[in-house]
Amino acid sequence: MTIFSHPDFDNHEGIYAFCDDKTGLKAIIAVHNTNRGPACGGTRFWQYDSDAEALTDALRLSKGMSYKNAMAGLSLGGGKAVIMKPRGDFDRKTLFESYGRAVEKAAGQYITAEDVGVSPADMAVIKTQTDYVAGLDEGASASGDPSPVTAEGVFRGINVAVKHKFGEKDVKGMRVAVQGLGHVGYGLCRYLSGAGAKLYVADINADVLKRAEAELGASIVSTDDIHQQDVDIYAPCALGGAINARSLPQIKAKIIGGAANNQLATADMGQALCERGMLYCPDYVINGGGIINVASEVSGKYDRAWVGRKLDELEDTLAEIFRRAELSHRATSEVADEMARERLSV
Numbered sequence: 001m002t003i004f005s006h007p008d009f010d011n012h013e014g015i016y017a018f019c020d021d022k023t024g025l026k027a028i029i030a031v032h033n034t035n036r037g038p039a040c041g042g043t044r045f046w047q048y049d050s051d052a053e054a055l056t057d058a059l060r061l062s063k064g065m066s067y068k069n070a071m072a073g074l075s076l077g078g079g080k081a082v083i084m085k086p087r088g089d090f091d092r093k094t095l096f097e098s099y100g101r102a103v104e105k106a107a108g109q110y111i112t113a114e115d116v117g118v119s120p121a122d123m124a125v126i127k128t129q130t131d132y133v134a135g136l137d138e139g140a141s142a143s144g145d146p147s148p149v150t151a152e153g154v155f156r157g158i159n160v161a162v163k164h165k166f167g168e169k170d171v172k173g174m175r176v177a178v179q180g181l182g183h184v185g186y187g188l189c190r191y192l193s194g195a196g197a198k199l200y201v202a203d204i205n206a207d208v209l210k211r212a213e214a215e216l217g218a219s220i221v222s223t224d225d226i227h228q229q230d231v232d233i234y235a236p237c238a239l240g241g242a243i244n245a246r247s248l249p250q251i252k253a254k255i256i257g258g259a260a261n262n263q264l265a266t267a268d269m270g271q272a273l274c275e276r277g278m279l280y281c282p283d284y285v286i287n288g289g290g291i292i293n294v295a296s297e298v299s300g301k302y303d304r305a306w307v308g309r310k311l312d313e314l315e316d317t318l319a320e321i322f323r324r325a326e327l328s329h330r331a332t333s334e335v336a337d338e339m340a341r342e343r344l345s346v
Helices: 051-071 092-105 120-127 147-166 183-194 206-216 268-275 289-298 304-328 332-344
Strands: 014-020 025-033 039-046 077-084 110-114 175-179 198-202 233-236
Touching (some): 039 289, 051 332, 077 092, 077 110, 147 233, 147 304, 183 198, 198 206, 268 332, 289 304
Parallel strands (some): 039 110, 175 198, 175 233
16 A cells, blocks of 8 residues: 555545454554644444555545534544455454554544444444544443434535525425435435425435335435436435546536535546536535534533534535635635635644
């Protein structure tokens, strides 16, 4: 694996690789920037095809966390970890115990929370080996799974986009395509359905699709076609890269806002969306609710009212991005990056 010459290396402060042959652990912790405080971000548990793919994910996601935490106004830096899911049988408990020891060795440079493939139960196992962990179900400041707050933040952000793009106060009567019905995606669907939106959903899990159809009146669409539905809003809530050279010409939605990280496969996709008259909600801004929730827990005293106020601020930040982008005729992704770098330099 190359690091310093890697295209996604962005002067990361530290990159740590951990291996434990006994448990099958292979993990990378990437610390991007700690100007605002200790690096904090989730751990992703995924079956990567190669070490290089895992490194790329860690580098991109950790930089995104720096920007996300800065734009959410948090006293936290940016970091992220990935665990390469073993192929075949493995003992999940011992593997996450080993990972907890790895986080401890980082000596507070990185505080972990949940991400794709990791559950509150896994976080509890990690907690047995280190105190540098958040997103717990038990404890004096525990707040549990941050996914519901992420979903709330994305829903709020979509409403901000609807007001800016369409001049409407909410999503009532609008058609929304949601790609990915994990904890955040399904939570977002509940908010959207409750507000009167018509849902089109896609996921690899047939059971969760049936539940969305029965509970929320959603229409089921294949994962290959969800991005090209004739809708007002497209919400990518699965893995990254949903906006790419292949999918872009097929997207009909005028607003793109979802929970997935790294939605733009390449940086130029932001400008391409702008040129097509599509309003893109920068992912690390709109999906910042979860890390806000985690930040309150990290402070040592969880405060749901503080979390709510921070979500209000996130709405204001998104509105400011839209305003600046419109006035300067630039992509919202470019404006958001500029604002994030300003906040990181303080």
